Amino acid sequence: xxxxxxxxxxxxxxxxxxxxxxxxxxxxxxxxxxxxxxxxxxxxxxxxxxxxxxxxxxxxxxxxxxxxxxxxxxxxxxxxxxxxxxxxxxxxxxxxxxxxxxxxxxxxxxxxxxxxxxxxxxxxxxxxxxxxxxxxxxxxxxxxxxxxxxxxxxxxxxxxxxxxxxxxxxxxxxxxxxxxxxxxxxxxxxxxxxxxxxxxxxxxxxxxxxxxxxxxxxxxxxxxxxxxxxxxxxxxxxxxxxxxxxxxxxxxxxxxxxxxxxxxxxxxxxxxxxxxxxxxxxxxxxxxxxxxxxxxxxxxxxxxxx
Numbered sequence: 001x002x003x004x005x006x007x008x009x010x011x012x013x014x015x016x017x018x019x020x021x022x023x024x025x026x027x028x029x030x031x032x033x034x035x036x037x038x039x040x041x042x043x044x045x046x047x048x049x050x051x052x053x054x055x056x057x058x059x060x061x062x063x064x065x066x067x068x069x070x071x072x073x074x075x076x077x078x079x080x081x082x083x084x085x086x087x088x089x090x091x092x093x094x095x096x097x098x099x100x101x102x103x104x105x106x107x108x109x110x111x112x113x114x115x116x117x118x119x120x121x122x123x124x125x126x127x128x129x130x131x132x133x134x135x136x137x138x139x140x141x142x143x144x145x146x147x148x149x150x151x152x153x154x155x156x157x158x159x160x161x162x163x164x165x166x167x168x169x170x171x172x173x174x175x176x177x178x179x180x181x182x183x184x185x186x187x188x189x190x191x192x193x194x195x196x197x198x199x200x201x202x203x204x205x206x207x208x209x210x211x212x213x214x215x216x217x218x219x220x221x222x223x224x225x226x227x228x229x230x231x232x233x234x235x236x237x238x239x240x241x242x243x244x245x246x247x248x249x250x251x252x253x254x255x256x257x258x259x260x261x262x263x264x265x266x267x268x269x270x271x272x273x274x275x276x277x278x279x280x281x282x283x284x285x286x287x288x289x290x291x292x293x294x295x296x297x298x299x300x301x302x303x304x305x306x
Contacts, residue, residue: 001148002194003027007129007141010054024129025057025136027145031119032064038074039065040118040160044111045130046079046086058133062088069095078163080104080112088131102163106170108207114163115143116156123147124156140276142236151190155183155203162210172209182214186224219255226259232270233263240275240289241282257288261295268301275306 005027008014022030032039048058069075075097079089081104093099104112117125127143129135146152162180166172184190184202192199204221211217216224226233242257243250263269273292275285289306296302 001146003145003147005125005127005143005145007136007139009138009140012140022145024127024141024143025061027125027143028061028117029064031117031123031125031145032061032068034123035068035073035119037120038076038118039068039120040076040078040157041131042078042112042114042116042160042163043131044080044113044115045132045135046077046082046088047132047134048088050133052133052137054137055133057136061131061136062091065092065097066095069097072096074098076100076160076164078102078112078160100164100167102166103168103170107166107172107209110207114159114205116160118153118156118160121153121157122150124149124153126156146194149192151183151192152201152203155190158183159203159205159210159215162205162212176212178213180212182212182216185214185216186220188214222256223259226263226269229263229267229269232272233260234272234274235260236274238276239282240273240285242288243284257292261292264292264302264304265295265299268303270303271305273304273306 004021005024006021007024014020048062049055050058065075069092075092077089077092077097078100079086079102081101089099102112104110115127115130117123119125123146125143125145127141129139129141129143132139135141158180162176165177165180182203186202189200189202192201202216202221204216204218205211206218208217242252242254244253260271264271273289275289293304293306296304
């Protein structure tokens with residue numbers, strides 16, 4: 001069984017006819033209520049307690065995690081080394097949770113962006129939200145919960161084990177244990193029933209340093225999804241900016257933008273883009289979107305909506 005979960009920011013209202021899904025908060029609470037043996041969580045942020053009025057759900061989630069520690073449920077939490085210590089992590093560690101820190105900046109000067117849960121080695125959550133009160137009140141978040149799927153858990157558990165193996169280490173090992181190899185990939189996908197619909201799945205990871213044998217790189221997974229599309233590709237992103245902004249310069253990063261153009265023009269795939277817009281949106285976003293729209297101007301079979 002699979003369920004989409006989402007958080008709609010406070011103050012945003014949709015029409016009554018708009019589709020709705022299980023709230024992210026309720027989805028997470030459902031998983032914690034189901035927990036009998038273990039809860040494994042990877043998150044880039046750990047800030048559930050705040051005085052802001054919209055932080056109440058984060059506080060309730062934190063209280064639930066504390067309750068699980070009192071019931072001797074094994075809790076393992078993976079985090080990047082944060083600029084400021086997380087009181088949430090410290091409090092959970094004091095109550096018996098195991099907290100594992102990864103020094104991402106030592107590996108590739110990057111940050112941990114993964115966000116997933118594994119409960120009782122049976123149920124998983126994968127999505128955009130981190131353990132941050134804003135993800136439960138002020139941010140647009142989307143994720144998926146898959147229940148009773150030990151085969152998918154087996155693959156995701158290997159990524160969790162890989163992260164755990166790097167705690168307190170500043171170097172990637174010269175070779176990975178076979179126990180961390182990917183179970184499924186683009187050529188050998190897991191076949192499963194999702195809500196009575198025959199589906200295929202595999203788990204990808206990034207950066208390439210974190211991809212042992214048979215583990216698909218994230219961008220290759222996205223390529224695979226777009227290439228497999230027969231009719232449409234719908235994409236929701238925070239930024240549509242095919243450039244990399246370094247400290248002192250900008251450089252082109254055209255790979256996904258090029259793949260979308262290929263789908264539009266060469267394969268007549270219908271593309272829909274949902275892009276966040278705020279006062280922090282880079283003005284170049286509009287240039288790239290205009291360029292994307294321009295290629296459809298004189299192509300009758302080209303269908304793009306932004």
